[in-house]
Amino acid sequence: MPRTTDGDGTPVPQRLLAAATRLFAEQGYDRTSVQEIVEAAGVTKGALYHYFGSKDDLLHEVYARVLRLQQERLDQFADADEPIEKRLRGAAADVVVTTIENLDDASIFFRSMHHLSPEKNKQVRAERRRYHERFRALIEEGQREGVFSTATPADLVVDYHFGSVHHLSTWYRPDGPLSPQQVADHLADLLLRALRP
Numbered sequence: 288m289p290r291t292t293d294g295d296g297t298p299v300p301q302r303l304l305a306a307a308t309r310l311f312a313e314q315g316y317d318r319t320s321v322q323e324i325v326e327a328a329g330v331t332k333g334a335l336y337h338y339f340g341s342k343d344d345l346l347h348e349v350y351a352r353v354l355r356l357q358q359e360r361l362d363q364f365a366d367a368d369e370p371i372e373k374r375l376r377g378a379a380a381d382v383v384v385t386t387i388e389n390l391d392d393a394s395i396f397f398r399s400m401h402h403l404s405p406e407k408n409k410q411v412r413a414e415r416r417r418y419h420e421r422f423r424a425l426i427e428e429g430q431r432e433g434v435f436s437t438a439t440p441a442d443l444v445v446d447y448h449f450g451s452v453h454h455l456s457t458w459y460r461p462d463g464p465l466s467p468q469q470v471a472d473h474l475a476d477l478l479l480r481a482l483r484p
Contacts, residue, residue, distance in 0.1 A: 302337060375426065422445055435484065
């Protein structure tokens with residue numbers, strides 16, 4: 288049984304994910320070997336295959352952990368006892384901040400998703416769909432209550448916001464003039480302005 292932590296107490300799966308994320312970001316998923324990942328993480332190939340069945344599984348997990356975090360946070364905003372406008376704005380800003388905080392993971396994933404096995408690809412699409420459906424339900428709730436305009440179908444509003452989110456990895460720079468929260472506030476305000484009756 289492989290050791291679960293190393294000298295500094297970091298669990299092996301986290302070390303493998305950190306090494307894989309860095310290498311996939313620097314040299315691309317297809318140009319990164321399993322050997323390079325295990326060397327960077329300071330573990331054996333046996334340890335990698337114990338926690339992740341393949342490089343494909345590592346790529347899936349890079350994205351899935353961000354999506355899990357975003358889903359948990361979206362559920363918190365959606366279930367809060369707040370007016371719909373406040374809940375949607377919070378959720379819309381939060382997905383921007385969490386994407387920027389995990390920009391490597393997001394950009395690796397969108398660049399490399401086509402390398403996933405068909406079965407993993409289907410799984411990721413289903414997880415993303417669940418997230419988008421929960422977000423859309425907030426917009427629809429506001430439209431039913433008359434708080435948001437029904438001029439644009441909720442599906443299109445979701446695509447509009449997430450198009451901006453997915454585009455972040457192409458232009459956002461940590462050393463740029465705007466903090467993650469400022470970018471998030473601007474994009475959330477744009478979304479709410481688009482929904483005003």
